[in-house]
Amino acid sequence: MANQPKKTNTRSSSRKKPVQKRRARKPAKGSTFKKSFLIVLGVLLMISMVIFGYFLGQQDRMNGHRTFTQSHKSDSTESPKKLLEELSKIKTEKPREKQEIAVRKALKTERNTSEKPLPQKEMNEENVVTKEERPKIRSIQKTITSDTIEQPKLVIIIxxxxxxxxxxxxxxxxxKLTPSIFPPSQRSMTSHKLAEGLEHYMIHLPMESGTAQFNQQTKTLMTNFSKEEIEARVKEIRTLFPTARYINNHTGSVFTDNYAAMRTLYKTLRKEGFLFVDSRTIASTKVPMIVEDFGDAYVARDVFIDNIHTVPYIHLQLQKAVKMAKKKGYAIAIGHPHQTTMKALSSAAVIFNDVKLIYLDELYR
Known part of the structure; x- marks a missing residue:
């Protein structure tokens, strides 16, 4: 009996084992909730920091812009160049066009202040124009000229x-009428004396025409003249009219249409200090081409006013001249010392309301 093993309570042992296993598998509810809460809190904190950082950056930008504006208002004696440098340092989100408007306003305010003038060296540096800027400046100059154009001018030569x-x-x-005086001829051998004491006048030089009778006037310039003959004639004209500056052609349809002869004459006139006004007695005149060769301005007659000797016709031609002056800024009309022409001119005040009558030399100025 002593050697028999003790009986064990199998029921009690079997009941204890399942209880231990159930306790090990049971999750801790408090620990899981705490972890989830911390994760959510961390995410919310990160989002808050991002949002706060964004608004802080925006506030810094606004403060920077406000600081620049206040400093500009308080110190209006800063140079335009410094203002541009200050503005370029500010990192704004404005479009480039708005920044340029701000710059222009700043410079405009600067010009209105009592700023001391820049030294000459600085002024020269500020006025340097690049090749890219030159076309823009020409465009601006053209716009200003067209916007501030003066009253149209009308020159009337007799x-x-x-x-x-x-x-x-x-x-x-x-x-204001500009007389064009004939050199001495069979009409009057002392005509050159009419210019004595005159401030505004010019010379009416006879030149070869397609009509033979017009070529009979004394010392009419012909296309078959040599260079020496043309030069001698121009020098003689200078002696007769020492104060003259302007010459236009009498007839001359053949001479002005001859490139070689006209070029020789034009070059000689320039040498003696004369300016040539083309009467345009022929449409194929070579004067425009020659003038361009010398780099000069081409000045020519626009309207003949008295081809018909009646006041209504002359008034009609004057109206045409006024219309041309309005179109291009000036016009040149040519008439003759007929009584009808003088009467028409004296009664044309209403026609001249829209233009400024000037002498020829005033146009050249």
Whole structure:
């Protein structure tokens, strides 16, 4: 009996084992909730920091812009160049166009202040123009000129002046008329003396025409003249009219249409200090081409006003001249010392309301 093993309570042992296993598998509810809460809290904190950082950056930008504006208002004596440097340092989100507007406003305010002038060296540096900027400046200059254009100008030349009575009738109109005086000829051997004491006048030079009778006037320039003959004639004209500056052609349809002869004459006129005004007695005149070769401005007649000797016709031609002056800024009309022409000019005040009558030399100025 002593050697028999003790009986064990199998029921009690079997019941204890399942209880231990159930306790090991049971999750800790408090620990899981705490971990989830910390994770959510961390995420919310990160989002809050990002949002706060964004608004802080925006506030810094606004403060920077406000600081620049206040400093500009308080110190208006800063140079435009410094203002541009300050503005370029500010990192704004404005479009480039708005920044340029701000710059222009700043510079405009700067110009209105009592700023001391820059030294000459600085002024020269500020006015340096690059090749890229030159076309823009030309465009601006053109716009300014067109926006501030003066009243259209009208020049009226009276050709064929030979006598003192003709000159007096021109002066009696009371308007600015430029007499073009014939050199001495069979019409008057002392016509050059009419220019004595005159401030505004020019020379009416006879030149070869397609009509033979017009070529009979004394010392008419011909296309078959040599260079020496043309030069001698121009020098003689200079001696006769020492104060003259302007010459236009009498007839001359053949001469002005001859490139070689006209070029020789034009070059000689320039040498003697004369400016040539083309009467345009022929459409194929070579003067525009020659003038361009020398780099000069081409000045020519726009309208003949008295091909028909009636006041209504002359008024009609004057209206045409005024219209052309409005279109291009100036016009040149040519008439003659006829009584009808003087009468028409004296009664054309209404026609001249929209233009400024000037002498030829005022146009060149």
């Amino acid at each position: 050709d064929d002046v030979t006598t003192r009575s003709q000159l007096k009738s021109i002066q009696a109109t009371g308007i």
